[in-house]
Amino acid sequence: xxxxxxxxxxxxxxxxxxxxxxxxxPHLLLELGHSRASSSRVDVRVDGLTLLQATVxxxxxxxxxxxxxxxxxxxxxxxxxIAVVQHSTTGSAAYAWWKRLEVIPKxxxxxAAAVE
Numbered sequence: 001x002x003x004x005x006x007x008x009x010x011x012x013x014x015x016x017x018x019x020x021x022x023x024x025x026p027h028l029l030l031e032l033g034h035s036r037a038s039s040s041r042v043d044v045r046v047d048g049l050t051l052l053q054a055t056v057x058x059x060x061x062x063x064x065x066x067x068x069x070x071x072x073x074x075x076x077x078x079x080x081x082i083a084v085v086q087h088s089t090t091g092s093a094a095y096a097w098w099k100r101l102e103v104i105p106k107x108x109x110x111x112a113a114a115v116e
Contacts, residue, residue, distance in 0.1 A: 023076060
């Protein structure tokens with residue numbers, strides 16, 4: 001299952017109040033794809049503070065999904081407002097496909113680099 005968002009002149013926003021697990025090193029995990037013909041900037045905000053700004057273009061995303069992880073350790077045990085905001089960087093329609101968007105108990109290992 002995949003969620004599709006569209007940003008153009010108005011950003012697409014995914015907002016939710018979340019109880020961040022206490023203890024450990026909780027992270028917000030995002031795995032997203034994009035249209036080959038568009039470019040987006042994704043901002044992750046926690047209680048209004050921007051913790052991540054990532055540009056997603058055909059040249060920056062691994063095939064087929066780009067993974068981003070945001071450290072939420074500073075918010076462990078608290079209920080926070082998480083906003084994920086997708087902006088079109090060109091002003092025209094930009095689509096994003098969201099495969100995963102969840103709070104996980106610890107950071108996942110980075111994917112292995114492709115071997116040529």
